[in-house]
Amino acid sequence: MTAEEHKKFLEEDFDDVSLDKLVDISKIRIDRNRTQERRKKQFLRAAGNPYLVKVGDTKVKIRFANNGVSFEDAFENLLLMS
Known part of the structure; x- marks a missing residue:
């Protein structure tokens, strides 16, 4: 993630985003056999x-x-919880 992307994500307003545009994180499955760095990237994607x-x-x-x-x-x- 670039610094610009990070700033954009932080500044995104709660009220400006509709529920149907958001990702349900309870449905994301992370491969525990990957390295921590790869798990981070997988989650962010x-x-x-x-x-x-x-x-x-x-x-x-x-x-x-x-x-x-x-x-x-x-x-x-x-x-670790995923």
Whole structure:
């Protein structure tokens, strides 16, 4: 993901995106036999915008506090759960 893509994803507004345009992350399946780097790429390709997705019929905007768990750690935890 380029810096420009990352910025665009972060700035995408929750109210401007319709539910039917979002990827349901509960349906994404990640190959656990791949390296962590390959799993990340596989998820990003499948999810599109990793910050704005849906779970079932619910829109989800993912944000992280500056003083909490890093995006990298949270993303790795997500991949481990898949």
